[in-house]
């Protein structure tokens with residue numbers, strides 16, 4: 001059974017037209033997205049900034065209220081849960097944020113930042129048990145437990161992200177949404193954090209939804225990849241299949257920007273022209289057509305649906321061919 005099943009999820013934000021006026025337009029940040037994550041699996045979610053991936057990441061764990069759709073977590077639709085019912089489930093899904101500088105309260109010591117989750121969910125029976133769990137968590141993320149009384153500003157960027165990971169791990173979640181967890185870090189530190197996340201997954205069987213704009217990072221860590229453009233999934237499939245044989249021109253362009261090690265590689269960079277169109281007024285037909293280098297006349301009229309190009313690999317393009 002899947003741990004998480006997202007079915008036709010929509011997140012539309014109203015655009016207020018005038019004071020006291022009713023919203024007439026909506027930002028379609030997430031528009032009819034479906035996918036699933038198995039227990040212990042990493043699914044990468046990639047796209048340019050503004051494509052809706054952060055909104056989607058937050059909506060699947062109900063940090064943002066969805067407009068429509070189902071969020072089936074462990075067999076239960078949590079989309080309509082709120083209040084105490086939702087809080088009781090929150091232990092099972094956590095989030096690691098992009099900015100380790102902004103996501104930690106600068107006035108709290110590490111012991112309080114990480115221990116707060118233990119206290120809220122009553123996971124330590126007394127002070128001694130709390131201290132022991134805290135020590136275990138800090139060791140698990142590669143931090144020195146003797147630094148538990150320090151404040152966030154006394155740590156480096158990578159160490160702060162480790163504190164954020166320890167905070168997420170404290171409640172023993174089954175799913176962690178990692179929202180660009182390494183993009184604010186130095187390249188040398190990025191690999192350490194990725195390796196840590198992979199080790200923790202192996203030890204604890206946690207599933208990750210790994211959100212990033214950098215396909216090189218997503219490719220490395222994910223078993224499956226979802227590519228998002230203007231609030232919709234345009235390609236999805238097994239990581240090796242998507243990266244070796246991308247079927248959607250947008251994925252092809254993203255992949256062409258990933259550096260290759262082979263100096264003899266003949267791969268050409270595909271440069272996309274123009275900006276991502278407004279999600280308030282998305283283009284008709286294929287939403288990618290104004291930027292697509294191979295668009296045809298019908299692309300301006302007909303909306304492509306996500307269809308199977310080979311088992312486990314889907315693309316939303318009229319020209320996408322199967323094997």
Ligand code: SF4
Nearest residue numbers: 286289292299317318
């Ligand atoms: Fe390009 Fe047309 Fe495919 Fe859209 S449907 S990605 S415009 S070729």
